[in-house]
Amino acid sequence: DAGVIQSPRHEVTEMGQEVTLRCKPISGHNSLFWYRQTMMRGLELLIYFNNNVPIDDSGMPEDRFSAKMPNASFSTLKIQPSEPRDSAVYFCASSLISGGSYEQYFGPGTRLTVT
Amino acid sequence: GENVEQHPSTLSVQEGDSAVIKCTYSDSASNYFPWYKQELGKGPQLIIDIRSNVGEKKDQRIAVTLNKTAKHFSLHITETQPEDSAVYFCAAIHSGTYKYIFGTGTRLKVLA
Numbered sequence: 693d694a695g696v697i698q699s700p701r702h703e704v705t706e707m708g709q710e711v712t713l714r715c716k717p718i719s720g721h722n723s724l725f726w727y728r729q730t731m732m733r734g735l736e737l738l739i740y741f742n743n744n745v746p747i748d749d750s751g752m753p754e755d756r757f758s759a760k761m762p763n764a765s766f767s768t769l770k771i772q773p774s775e776p777r778d779s780a781v782y783f784c785a786s787s788l789i790s791g792g793s794y795e796q797y798f799g800p801g802t803r804l805t806v807t
Numbered sequence: 808g809e810n811v812e813q814h815p816s817t818l819s820v821q822e823g824d825s826a827v828i829k830c831t832y833s834d835s836a837s838n839y840f841p842w843y844k845q846e847l848g849k850g851p852q853l854i855i856d857i858r859s860n861v862g863e864k865k866d867q868r869i870a871v872t873l874n875k876t877a878k879h880f881s882l883h884i885t886e887t888q889p890e891d892s893a894v895y896f897c898a899a900i901h902s903g904t905y906k907y908i909f910g911t912g913t914r915l916k917v918l919a
Contacts, residue, residue: 734911735896740906742905747905783850789905792839792858794839794900796841796907798843798850798851800849
């Protein structure tokens with residue numbers, strides 16, 4: 693399996709622009725998680741989906757952030773409009789949650805720089 | 808809210824020595840504790856995990872111990888090698904959800 697795939701790997705954009713980050717989870721996994729990593733705040737969970745349904749979006753910083761999962765093999769995280777403080781590495785992780793199984797597998801991340 | 812404390816934040820050891828990283832969690836109902844290794848420019852990689860019905864788990868040079876009473880768990884790396892140099896994160900699953908609460912990370916340097 694190719695693992696979790698994220699695109700783009702790097703994104704540089706100007707303040708005010710819309711940014712869309714993409715994720716393809718591991719085939720067969722039923723849960724998907726979006727994280728943000730910064731030096732100041734560490735790894736923060738933004739939102740997670742189970743069977744394509746958003747379960748908990750309490751970590752989404754504000755209305756400028758939105759996430760969708762239209763099907764089991766694709767998810768997007770959108771920031772509109774972007775601000776310099778959104779600069780971070782964004783990770784997607786997927787998991788097959790069943791019974792007592794909770795392992796999450798992370799993608800390589802998207803490094804976002806907003807100037 | 809629920810949190811996970813991780814110590815130390817940085818750790819330097821000589822090649823061949825052992826390294827120990829410790830975490831304490833606050834949610835007494837947490838029942839799953841993974842450890843991740845993150846190399847520069849990469850995503851976190853799951854290296855070992857432990858469930859609350861087990862006190863210790865080993866996988867070659869790495870081991871994890873869990874003390875449910877004290878609500879702490881530790882990662883032990885023996886015979887360290889330069890390729891063990893990375894940032895290590897502990898996590899605890901938030902009871903009743905599938906959310907991880909991550910520790911703040913430990914930067915391990917193995918000196919050749």
